[in-house]
Amino acid sequence: MTLLTCTGLSRHVLREVDLSIAPGERVGLVGESGAGKTTLLRALLALEDPDAGTVTCEGRAVRPGPARRLRWYRRLVQHVPQDPATTLDPRASARELVALPVHRLGTPGERGRAARLVEDALDLVGLPADRRDARPRELSGGQAQRVAIARALVLHPRLLLADEPVSGLDLPLRALVLDTLRSVSEQRGSALLLVSHDVAAVAALCERTLVLADGRVVEDAPTAELLVTPRHPAARALVDAVPLLPDLP
Template identity: 45%
Template sequence: MTGTETPMLALDHVDFSYGASQPVLHDVSLSLGEGQTLGLVGESGAGKTSVLRLLLGLSQPTAGRVLFRGEPLRLSNRAQVRSLRREVQPVYQDPFSSLDPRMTVGASIAEPLRALGVSRARHAVDERVAELLTAVDLAPDAAARYPDAFSGGQRQRIAIARALAPRPKLLLADEPVSALDTSVRMHVIELFQRLAAQQGIGMLLVSHDLTIVSALCERMMVLQHGRVVEEGSTARLLGSPTEDYTARLVAAVPRLPAV
């Protein structure tokens, strides 16, 4: 992204608190353009998930601004919020709670298509569901089954398919592989890599796991106690961090893949 392009999503000097006695974020700024990948890392309680909620329009900042395509995000603006929901989709941590057990896989994937007015024609919806299941390496006939028929890794791929349904430009992923067994994590990571390469989908990855960030993200931002302490290319931060806190995070990882 060049300096003249408007970021798709941004936080502009944002503070956030849960009431006066629970400050969470302090003067946080970040930007994310189409096709970009950013890893947001830090220890538990650093404020990572609060950043995600602000960008999704699920919380409002105490100070500062959330910007969507250069304009302040106003939750009272229905057209703007609908556009945000279509272009920015979340992928949550727990694949076992992110899918409604009463809905078939096909109905779950189709839900955002209908809710966001992307498509309501039955034939078009069914075609899109089959296309999405194939994209995440599941058979199209999985659409007729219920979530309890699938493993954790398969459920997470279904959740990713649902997020992809309205053809978003960005995925906001909150610890998307941390609830999965080690043996299936790499399959989901490879899926994210393929989506980025083939479809140009950008991603904000919230994680405490630097190995995942190194595999998926070009840039990295480090949060400590709700403040940005360091940011830059992932390779630079992992290879030669300038802040002690970042260095401690890197040192705590037994082995990192080459970046």
């Protein structure tokens, strides 16, 4: 059974990319800058129309379009951005930010219990109670990223698309965000696509890893296997660049 699939996807640098994610699966997508990771992510988020190929979610075609037509997809698939500071309204509190998807995408019943959904999401990511009325400028980098994850989780999506979620974070915050994503996946059963150039982060979290190079998927293997016996030169270069790999999930 497949949750999200793209087949023969071509757009700008991308060339006939095939990718599939099963329910509950944690998948890493790694590649150097310019490999096409951002373009692929934008296509999967229905922000860009591919020149060729298809994206499907639970068997339904996914293409850019009006918000009303994509409402079903936005509920199922949510985005965790690289830099939450660019997506968190500085005028809103953490609670208000997490409530936004409920008000925009929720059913009448969900909107009626928005406060409970928000608290549950903030509990899940471990944001302290005394920080929940804080504005983004009053939050640490790790706290802001937890708010972004909680906002993505509040309507119980089936898949999270995480774009370099630990890029630029120091080691303690990096570990905190990765632990949060793992906890979310295990407790909610959400699938995860972790898009990163950081092989160590992917190794710490993902069961399967795809390597993107020159716009193509050049390797797709269990993460443990890829780290020990990378076959493609691009995969070997990424693995060799990591000085110390973490224990695998």
